Amino acid sequence: MSIFVDENTKVIVQGLTGGQGRFHGVRNRDYGTKVVGGTSPKKAGTDVEGIPVFANVAEAVDATGATASFVVVPPAGATAAILEAAEAGISFIVCITEGIPAHDEARCYNILKRDFPGTRLLGPNCPGIISPGKCNIGITSGDIALPGGPVGIVSRSGTLTYQALHELSQQGVGQTTCVGIGGDPVPGTNFIDCLEAFEADPDTKAVMMIGEIGGSEEERAAEYIAHHMTKPVVSYVAGVTAPPGRKMGHAGAIISGSQGTAQAKMDALSAAGVSVALNPTEAGEKMVAIVKSL
Amino acid sequence: MDLFEYQGKQYFARYGIPVSPGGEAETVDQAMTVAEGLEFPLVVKAQVRVGGRGKAGGIQLADTLDEVRTHATNILGMDIKGHTVHRLWIERSSDIAKEYYVSFTLDRPNKVYIGMLSKEGGVEIETVAEENPDAIIKLSINPLDGLSLETAAKWVADADLDEEAREQAAALIVKLYTCYVEGDCDLAEINPLILTTDGVVRALDAKVTLDVNATYRHPEWEVWSATDTEDEREAMAKEKGLNYIGLDGSVGIIANGAGLAMSTLDVVQQAGGTAANFLDIGGGANADLMTAAMEVVNADPAVRSIFVNIFGGITRVDEVAKGIIEALRRVDITSPIVLRLDGTNAVEGRALLEPHLNAQLISEPTMLAAARRAVDLAAAPKEG
Numbered sequence: 001m002s003i004f005v006d007e008n009t010k011v012i013v014q015g016l017t018g019g020q021g022r023f024h025g026v027r028n029r030d031y032g033t034k035v036v037g038g039t040s041p042k043k044a045g046t047d048v049e050g051i052p053v054f055a056n057v058a059e060a061v062d063a064t065g066a067t068a069s070f071v072v073v074p075p076a077g078a079t080a081a082i083l084e085a086a087e088a089g090i091s092f093i094v095c096i097t098e099g100i101p102a103h104d105e106a107r108c109y110n111i112l113k114r115d116f117p118g119t120r121l122l123g124p125n126c127p128g129i130i131s132p133g134k135c136n137i138g139i140t141s142g143d144i145a146l147p148g149g150p151v152g153i154v155s156r157s158g159t160l161t162y163q164a165l166h167e168l169s170q171q172g173v174g175q176t177t178c179v180g181i182g183g184d185p186v187p188g189t190n191f192i193d194c195l196e197a198f199e200a201d202p203d204t205k206a207v208m209m210i211g212e213i214g215g216s217e218e219e220r221a222a223e224y225i226a227h228h229m230t231k232p233v234v235s236y237v238a239g240v241t242a243p244p245g246r247k248m249g250h251a252g253a254i255i256s257g258s259q260g261t262a263q264a265k266m267d268a269l270s271a272a273g274v275s276v277a278l279n280p281t282e283a284g285e286k287m288v289a290i291v292k293s294l
Numbered sequence: 295m296d297l298f299e300y301q302g303k304q305y306f307a308r309y310g311i312p313v314s315p316g317g318e319a320e321t322v323d324q325a326m327t328v329a330e331g332l333e334f335p336l337v338v339k340a341q342v343r344v345g346g347r348g349k350a351g352g353i354q355l356a357d358t359l360d361e362v363r364t365h366a367t368n369i370l371g372m373d374i375k376g377h378t379v380h381r382l383w384i385e386r387s388s389d390i391a392k393e394y395y396v397s398f399t400l401d402r403p404n405k406v407y408i409g410m411l412s413k414e415g416g417v418e419i420e421t422v423a424e425e426n427p428d429a430i431i432k433l434s435i436n437p438l439d440g441l442s443l444e445t446a447a448k449w450v451a452d453a454d455l456d457e458e459a460r461e462q463a464a465a466l467i468v469k470l471y472t473c474y475v476e477g478d479c480d481l482a483e484i485n486p487l488i489l490t491t492d493g494v495v496r497a498l499d500a501k502v503t504l505d506v507n508a509t510y511r512h513p514e515w516e517v518w519s520a521t522d523t524e525d526e527r528e529a530m531a532k533e534k535g536l537n538y539i540g541l542d543g544s545v546g547i548i549a550n551g552a553g554l555a556m557s558t559l560d561v562v563q564q565a566g567g568t569a570a571n572f573l574d575i576g577g578g579a580n581a582d583l584m585t586a587a588m589e590v591v592n593a594d595p596a597v598r599s600i601f602v603n604i605f606g607g608i609t610r611v612d613e614v615a616k617g618i619i620e621a622l623r624r625v626d627i628t629s630p631i632v633l634r635l636d637g638t639n640a641v642e643g644r645a646l647l648e649p650h651l652n653a654q655l656i657s658e659p660t661m662l663a664a665a666r667r668a669v670d671l672a673a674a675p676k677e678g
Contacts, residue, residue: 075507075510076510076511099507100507101478101505101507101508101511102400102478102480102505102507102508103437103475103478103505103508106400106405106406106407106437107437107438109405110405110406110436110437110438111438113405114438127607139607139608140607141606141607141608141637141638143638144607144637144638155553156553157551157552157553157554157556158551158552158553158607159549159550159551159552159553159554159605159607160551160553160554160557161553162605162607162637163554163557163605163636163661166605166636166637183552183553185400185402186400186402186405210553212552212553212556213556215402215403216402216403217402217403220403236557238553238554238556238557238560239556239557239559239560240559240560240563241556241559241560241562241563241569242556242559242572243539243541246539246572248539248552248555248556248572249537249551249552249553249555249556249572249574250552250553252402253552253556257420262560278560278564279557279560279561279564279661279662280557280661281660281661281662
C-alpha cells in the first residue's frame with residue numbers, strides 16, 4: 001500500500017498550461033499517474049498533450065472525478081489556487097510553489113483548517129509525493145524511486161529527498177511512499193501526519209525521516225515516535241554546521257538563538273529511539289541494514 | 295531581510311507607530327546636518343544588526359553639536375561584536391520612566407501568530423524568559439481573527455503595564471500588529487517600548503525582519519536591499535542571483551538544493567575540513583548559473599578547493615556538466631575542483647566531463663569520497 005495517494009488517485013494540474021505545469025504534469029502522467037485534467041482560465045477547452053484543460057477546478061472535478069490537485073502556480077496566486085481546489089472538493093492538494101509569503105501561508109493554512117478539515121495540503125515549496133510505480137505528483141524524478149516497499153520516506157528537503165531515494169534504490173531497497181513536506185515555515189502536512197500514516201500502513205515496515213535546521217518539527221516528531229511508533233525509524237538532520245541567524249535557503253531553515261539547531265534535533269530523535277545518521281549515505285546504510293534484518 | 299534600527303523605525307512610522315524624531319548619517323558631516331535639524335539633547339546610536347550596542351559604547355548622549363561630532367567620529371568605524379559601524383541614527387533623547395517589551399512573530403508549531411508583551415523591557419527577552427518567565431504575557435492570535443483594540447487593551451492590563459501607559463500602548467500594539475501582518479514581517483519587535491516621564495508611549499528601538507518572499511508587493515523595501523548585505527562575497531553573489539552565505543573555512547561549496555547544500559557543509563566538516571560558504575544554485579543549473587557560482591567561490595581568497603555536489607532531479611546532470619565546462623572556459627579557477635554528480639542523466643554528464651578531468655578537475659563517485667578529497671586538497675600546500 002501507500003499513503004495519501006495510490007494507483008487510482010485522479011489528479012488535476014492547476015497551472016497546466018504554464019511552462020512548469022506542462023513539464024511536470026506531462027512527466028507525472030507519463031510516469032503512470034492518472035493526470036485527468038488541468039486548469040487555466042484562458043485556455044479552457046484546449047489540451048496539453050492530450051490532457052484536457054478546464055476553466056476552473058470545479059469544472060475539472062465535475063468532468064473528471066479528480067480528488068487530488070497539483071498546484072503549479074506562481075507565488076502571488078498560489079494560495080488562492082489552493083483554496084479554489086479545496087472549495088471544489090479536492091481532498092489532497094500538492095503545492096510545489098516556492099516563495100509564497102509566510103503570512104499568505106498562515107492565512108491559507110488556517111482557512112483550510114477551519115473550513116475544509118477534510119482537505120490535506122502537502123507543501124507549499126515541496127517536491128511532492130511519489131508512490132513508486134503507482135502515482136507521482138510533483139517534481140521528483142520517477143526513475144530514482146523503486147517500487148515495492150518496504151520503506152516510507154518523509155523529508156523537509158527536496159534534493160535530500162532524491163538523495164535518500166537514490167541511496168535506498170541503489171541498494172535494492174524499495175519505497176512504499178516518499179513524501180516531501182517542504183521547507184517553508186507553515187507546511188500543510190508535517191512529519192507527524194506522515195509518521196502516523198506510515199505507522200498505519202501495513203506495507204511500510206520502516207521509515208526514513210530527513211530533517212533540517214529551524215523550527216521544532218523534528219523534536220515534536222521525536223516525541224510522537226517515542227510514544228506511538230512501533231516501526232523502526234532512521235533519521236538524518238541537515239545543517240549541523242549551519243551558523244545561527246542565517247536562512248539556509250529554505251524560508252524555514254534558520255537557527256534563532258538556541259532554537260532549531262541540528263544537534264538538538266538529533267539528540268531528541270536519539271532519545272526517542274531513532275537511529276540517527278550523520279550524513280545521507282550513512283542513513284541509507286542504516287536503513288538497508290534494518291530492512292535486511294526484517 | 296533584517297532591518298537596521300533606523301530602517302525599522304522608518305517602517306514603523308509608515309504604520310503610525312510613534313518613534314522619536316531623528317535622522318540617519320553615514321559620515322560625521324551628515325551627522326552634524328541631522329543634528330542641526332533636531333532639538334537637543336540627542337542620542338547618537340550605532341546602526342549594527344547585533345545586540346549589546348550600549349555596552350560597547352555605540353550609544354552616546356549629546357547635549358551640544360560638538361558632542362555630536364565627537365561621538366559620531368568615535369562610533370563610525372567602531373567594531374561591535376564583529377560588526378563594523380557604517381551608519382548612525384541620531385534622534386531626540388527620551389526621558390524614560392518605564393521600559394516594556396512587545397513583539398509579534400509566527401508560532402510555527404501551532405501555525406498561528408504569537409504576540410509577546412512584558413513590563414520588563416530594555417533587557418534581552420531571552421533573559422526575561424529564563425529568569426522571570428511569568429513576566430512575559432503571550433497572546434496567541436489566529437491570522438483569520440486579527441487583533442482588536444479591545445483584545446489589546448485587555449492584554450496590556452494582563453501584562454500589568456502602568457495604568458497611564460495602557461491606552462497608548464494598546465493603540466500602538468494594534469498598529470504594530472498591522473505592520474507585522476500587512477507589512478509582511480517575520481518579526482516585529484519593540485524593545486524597549488517606553489513610557490516617558492511626561493507620559494508618552496513610543497518605540498525606542500525597532501527590530502524588524504522582513505519576509506523576502508513578499509518583496510514583490512513591497513516596492514518600498516527597494517531602498518533597504520542595498521544595505522542588506524555587508525559581506526563582499528555575499529554582495530557579489532546576490533548581484534548574480536545566487537543563494538550564498540559566506541563562512542570562514544577553506545572548502546568552497548556549490549550544491550543544488552538547500553538541503554543538499556547544508557548536508558554538503560556537514561560532510562565536509564565530518565571529513566575534517568571547513569566550508570568557506572553555503573551556496574545553493576537551485577533548480578535550473580545552467581551554464582550561466584554555474585559560471586556565476588564558480589566566479590563567486592573562486593573570488594574568495596580563503597578558498598583552497600571547490601566541492602561541486604549535484605544531485606540531478608529536475609536539474610539534468612548533463613546540463614550541469616556543460617555548465618562546468620563552460621565555466622572553466624570563462625573563468626580562471628585557481629583552486630582544484632572536486633565533482634560529485636548523481637541523479638538524472640549522471641552517466642551522460644560524467645561522460646561529457648571525462649576528457650576534461652585532470653589534477654585540477656577531479657570526479658568522485660560518492661558524496662563522502664568527494665568531501666574527503668576536497669578536504670585533503672584544501673589542506674595541501676598551495677602550489678606556485
